[in-house]
Amino acid sequence: MNTDARQRLETLLDREIQLAEELAATLVGERAALTGSEASEVAVQAEKKVRLLADFASLENERLRLWEPPVGEFAQSVAARWRSLMQIMARCRTANDINGYMINVRRHQVGQLINILRGGSAVTYGPEGKTFVKALRALARA
Numbered sequence: 001m002n003t004d005a006r007q008r009l010e011t012l013l014d015r016e017i018q019l020a021e022e023l024a025a026t027l028v029g030e031r032a033a034l035t036g037s038e039a040s041e042v043a044v045q046a047e048k049k050v051r052l053l054a055d056f057a058s059l060e061n062e063r064l065r066l067w068e069p070p071v072g073e074f075a076q077s078v079a080a081r082w083r084s085l086m087q088i089m090a091r092c093r094t095a096n097d098i099n100g101y102m103i104n105v106r107r108h109q110v111g112q113l114i115n116i117l118r119g120g121s122a123v124t125y126g127p128e129g130k131t132f133v134k135a136l137r138a139l140a141r142a
Contacts, residue, residue, distance in 0.1 A: 006074055008066055009066050012059055013078065013085060014081065015059055016056065016063065017084055017085050019055055019059065020089055021088060022052055023049065024088060024091055026045055027095035028095065029045045030042065030045035030099050034103065035102070
């Protein structure tokens with residue numbers, strides 16, 4: 001691999017690391033928005049996340065075009081950057097999984113509330129902590 005290609009690969013990996021850090025920060029912002037009361041902020045964070053992932057995919061494609069197995073000192077430099085990138089992306093994956101779980105819990109809660117308002121049954125807990133279905137009157141009737 002020539003010196004120019006090596007420098008471009010190192011620069012690309014550095015840029016991917018920077019984008020991964022931005023993604024990690026965005027996922028933290030998304031989690032804060034999910035626990036807040038501003039639905040519009042969730043949308044803002046989701047848009048940022050999608051944009052960052054698109055940029056990341058573009059850099060990844062370019063990196064794959066440049067890739068040749070590095071040798072010597074350069075191999076150590078690339079390996080260190082790669083490990084750093086993989087550690088950040090693992091944090092991003094965990095944060096994204098948590099945020100997805102929070103979204104699913106909220107969606108389930110909203111579904112239950114809508115069901116109650118329509119007069120459907122609600123799942124409640126008894127004294128022993130077991131769940132059971134309890135029929136409710138329609139709250140939406142005038």
